[in-house]
Amino acid sequence: MLPAPNLDDRTFQGLVDEAKRLVQTRCPEWTDHNVSDPGVTLIEAFAQMVDQLIYRLNRVPDLNYVKFLEMIGVELRPPAAATGRVTLWLSAPQPQRVLVRSETQVATPRTDIHDPIVFSTLRDLEIVPCSFNRAGTALVGAEPVDLTAALSGEQGFAVFSPSPTPGDALLIGLSNAVPSCAVTLRMECTVSGVGVDPRRPPRVWEAWTGTTWSPCEVDHDDTGGLNKDGDVVLHVPDDHQASIIARERAGWLRCRLVEALPDQPTYTAPPRVNAITAFTIGGTVPMENAEVQHRETLGTSDGTPGQRFPLLRRPVLASPGTATLEVTTPEGEQVWTEVRQFAESAPEDLHFRLDHVAGEVQFGPAVRLADGSLRHYGAVPPRSAGLLLTAYRSGGGRRGNVTAGQVRVLKTSVPYVARVENRAAVVGGSDAETLEDAKVRGPMLLRARGRAVTAEDFVQLARDVAPEAARVHCAASREGDEGEGVLVLVVPNVAGDHVGRVRRDDLAPEEGMLQRIAEALDACRLVGTRVLVAPPRYSGLTVVADVHARERYDADVVHDEVLRALYGFLDPLTGGPDGTGWPFGRSVQSHEVHAALARIPGVDMAQEVSVTLFPADPRTGRRQSPVQRLDLPATGLVYSYEHQVRVQ
Secondary structure, eight states: OOOOOOOOOOOHHHHHHHHHHHHHHHOTTOOOOSTTSHHHHHHHHHHHHHHHHHHHHHHHHHHHHHHHHHHTTOOOOOOBOOEEEEEEEESSOOSSOEEEOTTOEEEOOOOSSOOOOEEEESSOEEEOOOOEEEEEEEOTTSOOEEOGGGGGSSSOEESSOSSOOBTBEEEEEESSOOTTEEEEEEEEEESOOTTOOTTSOSEEEEEEOSSSEEEOEEEEEOSTTTTSSEEEEEEOOTTOOEEEETTEEEEEEEEEEOOOOTTOOOOSSOOEEEEEEEEEEEEEEEEESEEEEEEEEEEEOOSOTTOEEEOSSOSBOOOTTOOEEEEEETTEEEEEEEOSOSTTOOTTOOEEEEETTTTEEEEOOEEEOTTSOEEESSOOOOTTOEEEEEEEEEEOSGGGOOOTTOOOEEOSOOTTEEEEEOSSOOBOOBOOOOHHHHHHHHHHHHHHTTOBOSHHHHHHHHHHHOTTEEEEEEEEEOGGGTSSEEEEEEEEOOOOOTTOOOOGGGGSOOHHHHHHHHHHHHHHBOTTOOEEEEOOEEEEEEEEEEEOBOTTOOHHHHHHHHHHHHHHHTOTTTOSTTSSOOOTTOOEEHHHHHHHHHTOTTBOTTSOOEEEEEEEOTTTOOBOOOBSEEOOOTTEEEEEOOOEEEEO
C-alpha cells in the first residue's frame, strides 16, 4: 500500500496568528488581543473549523491520485542490498578444514554517531589446508617440465627461459585444490632476475580451473619479483580444481611473464627459485548487507479475506518466489507460496504476497461482482490457523555501500578466525523508492503498459528489475557499439573514501545485473529492436590544482577540502551542475572546475588559482598532454583519477 501524504502542514496556532495580523490591518482600533477577549475566542473557534476543513479538502486530490496509482499496480520499489566479498584470515595455518557457515555475520565498527552496518555471508566457505607438492616450468613453445627434484639442490632452477619471453611461466602444484582460499607461498629465491623493477615486475599469478587459467588476486608480494626470500599471498578463484599437468596431479598455480608496459622494465635474465613452502591462511566469501530471519511466527488467521500480518523486520528485500509460508490447521500443515500479485490466483490457490516496503504478509482479497457474488483471489487461511513465515531477508539501502577495509568486525564467532576485511568496496545498495518518485513513474507505466518504446520506457523497465542500479541511461547505439539499436547504460551504487575517491573497477556493474536487465528488456522490446546493456565509457581525468589557503585555515584541511570538491564535482552519481551525477556526454571544462574550487571557504581566491586538466588512463596511470576541455562521447562519463593538489 502506498503511504498517504501529509499535504497541509499549517497548524491551528498559525491560523490564529494570521487572523490577528489581518485584524491589525482592518481594525487598528482593536488593541486587546488577549485570550480573554471575546473576539479572540471567536477567532480561535473559526480557526479550528477552518483548520479541519482545509486539511480534508487539500488531501482529497492527492489521496485520489495515490489510490489511482494503486489501481494500476504501482508499488514502491523495495531497497536493494549492497554486495561484496569478505576475507576471513586465520590466526595460524590449520591442519584441518575450517568451515565458515552461510549467514555468518560481519560488520563495520560501531562509532559514537553510527551503528554498525551488518553483512551476512551468502554461502558456506571451507578454508582448506594445503601444502607444497610439485614445481616446474612451462616455457613458450615447450611442454611443461616437472623440476621438483631440483629444489633439493643448492642452485634450484631458473623460473623462465635464459632470455625471458612473455608467456614463460613458473608452475607450482599444491597438495589439493583450494577454491576461494588465501594461500601463502613462502619462497626462497636467488638475486638473479636482472633488469626488472622489484616493485612492478611484469607478471601475473593464475590458477588452473580445469579448463582455463583464471587470474589470482595478489594480496602482497615481498619477493621483489622473485629476487629475494619472501612471501606471496594469493587469493585463489572460486573454481580452482586439481588437475594433471606435467604428468602430476595437483592444485596448480602459475606465475606467468607478461608483456611489459612502455615505462615498465622487464627481465633480461631469469630469476631462480631454491625452495617453496605453501599453506592456507584464509578464505573469501560473498556477502550482502542483509540479515536473514528464520521461522517467524505471524499469528493466527481470523478466516477473512485480505488479511495483513506485519513482520518484525522491515523493509524486506525483494526475492519473489523464494519465501514460503507454513499454515497449521487441525487437518495438518499447508505450505503456501509467494506470488507478486493476486490477479491470476484462483480461489483454491494457496498464495500470499509480501509488501517489501511496508514489511507485511498479505492474503488475497474478495471482490464483489456485478451479480452480487464474491470472487476470491487466492485462498483464505482457515480460522484459528497458525501462520509461520519460513525465512526472509531484511536490510539493504545505500548505507551498505562502504569502501574497502571498512568491514572488519566478526559478529559471529568462528574458531581459528582472527580477523576479517573487505578488500574491495561493497556496492549495489540502494534505498527504497519514495512516494514522489512513484508519482512520476505512474503516468509512464500507464503509457508504456509493459512495452519498451521510448527512452524513458527502457529506463523505467530497467530500474524495475534492477533497483540496485544508481543510474540508468538510454541512448541510440551506433556501429561502434556492436551495431545500431538501443544502448542502455548502467551505473551501480558505489561509495567513495573520505575524499570521495572511487575505484575504477567498482564502477563496473555486475554481470548478473546486466544479464537480468537484458532479459527483461528483450521481453518488452518491439520486434526488430536491438538492445545492448553495458556500462558507460569512462574517460579518465586528472586535475592538477594549485591554490592558496586563507589566513587561519589549516593547509592540510584545505588540501582535503579541495580533493573532496574535485571528486565530488566529477562524481558519476552525485556530481555535475545539479548534483545528480555527471551528465552523460557532457564535456569537462577547466573554468567549471575553477568555479567549484571557488566555493571552498578555505581557498583564497584573491591569489592565483591554477587548474590544469590531464586526460589519463586509469589502467596504466599514464597522463596525456594538458587540455582546457575534455570532450566525452555521447555514452561516456568522466572518471576522476588521482587528482593532485598543492596548497600554499
